């Protein structure tokens with residue numbers, strides 16, 4: 001046996017820092033909570049969509065050969081975090097993940113319908129994907145499915161593109177996220193098979209991973225904002241003559257929320273970097289980032305609501321909005337059980353390494 | 367951002383081989399040595415490392431080290447992990463403090479041995495009536511000219527039975543003045559009146575009660591000013607807590623103890639995988655294929671990855687709690703064998719799960735309790751002190 005070491009460097013480059021600063025000011029200016037509320041119940045703001053498009057955010061993480069700006073998953077993660085911080089009502093993450101997969105297909109020589117790539121790249125049509133399609137038969141709920149013209153899915157060993165004429169109707173939900181039922185057997189849906197065989201499975205696996213990473217990033221943003229809101233309230237609200245942050249039952253929860261945020265953030269960045277640079281190394285990391293962000297955002301937004309006392313559960317409180325968004329955004333991909341199923345494949349990989357360890361080492365008798 | 371594999375240079379590979387040979391020759395991996403902040407590497411390994419300047423490899427060769435870098439330090443951690451070996455025990459926490467505050471005499475006579483690791487130290491902060499509230503220490507040092515007389519009792523003096531010196535927190539003025547009347551000393555453990563008796567803890571580790579009865583020590587052993595003890599000890603304490611750990615290289619971001627708890631946690635998972643690989647269900651299928659077992663292991667692996675991503679001070683409470691939760695989870699997964707001890711027929715991976723379940727509550731206490739950590743972390747978030 002020999003040792004292998006890896007770097008553990010989470011720092012952002014200067015350009016990435018600048019990107020974050022740009023995104024922070026863009027989304028806080030253009031997606032204040034009033035915009036988010038006005039966009040409900042659909043969860044979409046056409047003007048904000050035009051703004052993100054005009055600011056080049058749809059093409060940032062699309063390969064240069066396909067007409068994008070050649071940025072990668074880290075840039076997508078940084079964008080996702082800012083989207084989450086403001087609960088921005090735009091389907092940017094689903095759209096960009098779908099664009100990245102279509103760009104790979106184009107690169108493989110797959111023909112897309114005339115003009116469809118260009119209009120998607122320009123944000124004139126919206127794309128999405130069906131993250132749970134490989135598990136489901138028939139109809140399934142699709143994130144951004146009420147906005148999308150076309151949806152990527154994986155059925156019977158093939159990557160398919162479902163396209164419909166009119167828009168699908170939103171399935172109403174408390175988070176006011178634009179999910180909708182899509183059914184490949186529906187008469188109003190036309191289905192094109194884009195890729196089959198091992199290559200298709202591999203491509204879908206990568207697509208799923210990128211979607212998990214992008215979605216986890218948006219949850220990191222929700223975690224960050226929920227933490228900020230709760231901390232601000234905790235030093236303002238008084239009870240028994242002291243600020244409520246002086247009660248450890250409150251401050252320790254705030255610390256735990258902070259731990260959830262930072263670990264979710266680091267795991268998402270690490271998964272993004274490795275998926276991009278070494279996709280074969282620890283392929284479970286994307287599912288881990290998503291599972292961590294999901295469980296964190298569920299429990300931490302609940303704590304953030306609780307810190308507000310009764311005010312927390314009122315519909316007009318900002319924190320209750322983030323609580324609603326948390327579950328809707330986190331669970332549209334099928335929930336942590338599916339992430340854990342993916343993670344459990346790492347058990348087999350570790351079991352092989354253990355066998356190698358036992359072949360190399362004797363063990364003291366006990 | 368960078369998570370790529372490090373290409374080891376020829377020298378680094380040779381370093382790894384030399385260390386591997388040292389460990390191979392002197393040690394058989396032992397599942398009972400998987401955490402163990404309360405044990406240390408065997409003497410042959412320690413001596414071999416002292417001779418090579420590897421206890422503090424990052425120090426310059428003329429300062430007791432070997433002039434090696436972060437990579438070699440990580441190779442050491444990684445091999446110790448592979449060999450299930452307790453730490454060689456270093457004096458990292460104290461050397462910077464002695465450099466800064468130590469008397470000339472200590473610097474000339476003790477510091478060199480601490481630097482090579484030939485001499486070792488233990489920490490004498492806690493007492494029967496004060497743990498979290500360290501500034502309530504009662505152990506008293508009274509001055510008479512150039513000599514001090516020390517009387518009192520310390521609790522939980524881990525490693526005192528191996529150590530050459532104790533870094534002792536003593537009261538040198540009215541106790542009402544709390545942290546303003548504390549002074550630090552480096553007291554030789556072999557002085558008359560110093561005595562260590564064992565305390566056995568859950569999981570089989572040993573720590574000690576230490577008694578100080580009319581211990582006479584010269585002023586040369588004082589560290590820092592009289593009544594300056596609180597500020598003198600703040601640096602090693604913060605280091606122990608993992609504050610300010612910023613690495614951009616290969617060192618895990620999880621600070622201090624959280625790192626060793628995470629390594630222990632990794633071994634717990636490995637032990638559970640060994641168990642699953644060795645057991646079959648009623649249909650003759652490997653337990654590794656059992657969906658319930660896989661789910662429990664996947665959750666444990668997720669928690670471990672979370673610990674490795676918990677930076678600095680967050681690392682300790684997170685890893686301590688994850689270790690405890692997962693020791694329960696895996697004992698439950700492997701029930702009923704999960705409760706069996708080392709050396710028992712049918713034990714799991716030599717009893718690793720049961721012993722770590724026993725050990726884990728301590729990780730949330732020693733080196734500062736998880737509540738104290740959360741108090742500190744809350745302050746760093748800008749929150750007011752508890753009322």
Ligand SMILES: Cc1cc2nc3c(=O)[nH]c(=O)nc-3n(C[C@H](O)[C@H](O)[C@H](O)COP(=O)(O)OP(=O)(O)OC[C@H]3O[C@@H](n4cnc5c(N)ncnc54)[C@H](O)[C@@H]3O)c2cc1C
Pocket residue numbers: 248488489490491492495496497498499521522523524525567573728731732733734735736737738741
């Ligand atoms: C195995 C082991 C090894 C150790 N090794 C060493 C060593 O080498 N040297 C050394 O000096 N000490 C050592 N310690 C002592 C350790 O640092 C203390 O046990 C620890 O700081 C807690 O102190 P205590 O045990 O007196 O508990 P207490 O301080 O009495 O705490 C009891 C409980 O009250 C809680 N509590 C206390 N204060 C607060 C607060 N302000 N806010 C919220 N909750 C609070 C604690 O979190 C804990 O749950 C060791 C302890 C153990 C168990």
